Amino acid sequence: MxxxxxxxxxxxxxxxxxxxxxxxxxxxxxxxxxxxxxxxxxxxxxxxxxxxxxxxxxxxxxxxxxxxxxxxxxxxxxxxxxxxxxxxxxxxxxxxxxxxxxxxxxxxxSVQVDVDAPVVAVNAVRTGCGKSQVAGAFADELDARGLDVAVVREPMPYGDLVEKRVERFADETDLAGLTVEEREEYEQHVAAGRVVYAGVDYRAVFDRASEAADVVLWDGGNNELAFARPDYHVVLVDALRPDHGERYHPGETNLRRADAALVTKENAATDDQIAEATDVAARLAPDDAPVHHADSVVSVAEAERERIAGADALVVEDGPTLTHGGAPHGAGYVAADRYGAASLVDPAPHAVGELAAVLEEYDHLNRVLPAMGYSDAQVADLEATIDAADPDVVVAGTPIDLAAVVDVDAPVVRAHYDVEFRDTDAGALLEAGLDL
Known part of the structure; x- marks a missing residue:
């Protein structure tokens, strides 16, 4: 199944x-x-x-x-x-x-393969906890120490599985023709100059990655078990969904196997939520696994902020985080609020085709639109929904450059989000479990 x-x-x-x-x-x-x-x-x-x-x-x-x-x-x-x-x-x-x-x-x-190079695994208890931002911080730290890093992502093998048995993404040309969801997996790493590997046959994927790198970094999609046996395993708990660490599969397994736990998005959470998430992490993670704390910091380029101020904004967020991830909103919503949008345009009355079905299925969403794009038809429905809503501006909280994949009338402003550690840093976290 x-x-x-x-x-x-x-x-x-x-x-x-x-x-x-x-x-x-x-x-x-x-x-x-x-x-x-x-x-x-x-x-x-x-x-x-x-x-x-x-x-x-x-x-x-x-x-x-x-x-x-x-x-x-x-x-x-x-x-x-x-x-x-x-x-x-x-x-x-x-x-x-x-x-x-x-x-x-x-x-x-049974399912974790052995890899010749050291493996750092970044996992989470749910999708949308900020894994890629933490993985990116680790990759930057390893790169600064002169180590070659290969990122391995969970599969999104749409299309020809034989052709996609082992995939390598090193620059923008390698991303051409991918779905929105595939780009959300790979683009931010590629844009940062990192090479990403994925595919269908992960023994072959990890062999290819380890041949090219000093350290392999597993940036696990969803809350999936790492496909390789990690030398160091960091697991994220989302302070905005504090009880999810013990309610979801296989996220709870990840937390119970963590070498270190990291409670994220604390700047957007209440004290009670932070306390609950910290308690879940401390109770479920192994006794010798430290629990660290981090913020998710949302920003918009200064030159773009004036497009949001006083505007009727339509927020488009990362699709999987909102849908099966269950989050009510993401970075786009935070950016629209922070930078003074006059209102948030409700996409529901204007949704067409498959986007209308998505909003009906996921009725916890309020005035945000998931960036669904598994097919050309879904991308067309996304474009039609945005144009029908007729916003002054689109605030995109997806990990990709949405303006590069959709053709809409309104300007698209991109919200970026990064991890900021509260009680540690990327180097100290890595040194706690890996001989660098």
């Missing part, structure tokens, strides 16, 4: 070459990265990536699970996707068990 990510990784490292187990199907999760399966166009896991003679493996909707178990006499269902509640996992288990199959989750010992 997967979402075109960890399921493929689990298959490659644990199931593919086991003569005693045959994978008869992958199921795709409903709503996990809304729209991704249509954009990916993955009807089958290709024969070129399975053992000789095995053939392609069908990828079918998760709703077909019970029928699959019956039709193929399935012995075991493996749960292989992330950023879902513990209750969600047990409902999936109940469906598998009711159909007559065993239900399993592969753990770190």
């Amino acid at each position: 997967g979402a075109a990510g960890r399921d493929f990784h689990d298959y490659f490292v644990e199931l593919r070459d086991d003569p005693d187990r045959e994978v008869v199907a992958f199921t795709r999760a409903p709503g996990q990265n809304l729209g991704e399966t249509d954009a990916a166009g993955i009807a089958d896991f290709p024969a070129e990536l399975t053992p000789e003679g095995r053939g392609a493996i069908p990828v079918v909707p998760e709703a077909d699970l019970a029928d699959l178990v019956a039709e193929r006499d399935v012995d075991t269902v493996y749960f292989s996707y992330s950023d879902v509640t513990h209750e969600h996992v047990m409902h999936a288990a109940s469906r598998a068990l009711a159909a007559g199959a065993d239900f399993e989750i592969l753990g770190p010992r």
Whole structure:
């Protein structure tokens, strides 16, 4: 059971070459990265990536699970996707068990590969905690010490899986043709001069990355388990969602395996929220794992701030953070408020196509628009929704340059966000767990 990510990784490292187990199907999760399966166009896991003679493996909707178990006499269902509640996992288990199959989750010992270079893993209890900003701070620190760094991201293998078996992104030309969500994974690292690796076959991905680097930096998407065995593991807890560290899978596992925990976004949280997030981190992380604290600092270029002041602003935020990440808003909302927008334009009455479906599905959102872009059709719906709302300005809180991928009438102002450590710094954090 997967979402075109960890399921493929689990298959490659644990199931593919086991003569005693045959994978008869992958199921795709409903709503996990809304729209991704249509954009990916993955009807089958290709024969070129399975053992000789095995053939392609069908990828079918998760709703077909019970029928699959019956039709193929399935012995075991493996749960292989992330950023879902513990209750969600047990409902999936109940469906598998009711159909007559065993239900399993592969753990770190089975799915984490060994890498020749040292691995620093940055994980979180939920998506949208600020992992990439912390990973970026670590990369800057390692670079300043003269070390070559390779960033490895969780897969977003939309399209041709054979072609995407190992991907390398080193400059803007490598990002051409990617979906908005793929760019959100890779662009900020590439813009900072770092090389990013991703793909489908992560043994091969990590081999390629470790050949080119002194240190491999895992910047884990969603709240997924690190795909490599880390030498040092830092896990983030979001102060704005303080109880999520013990409510979501596999985020709680990450926290329980952390070498250090970092409570983020404290500047935007209340004292009670910070206290609760700190308590969750201290209770769940190992006894010898320190708990550190950090702010998420939002800024807009000074020359652009006047576009926001007094304007009717439409806020566009990072899609996954708002959707399956469950956050009510992101950096764009903070920037619009901080720099004096007269009002926030409600996109809901103007939403069209798939964007209308997204806002209906995620009704916790209030006057913010997720940057959904898993396909050309979704990007077109995003553009049409923005133009129909007719704002004075679009304030974009996504990690990418939104103006480069959408063509809209209103000017797009980009909100940047960075981590600022309160009681440590990137160098001290790294030195606590890595021999530099």
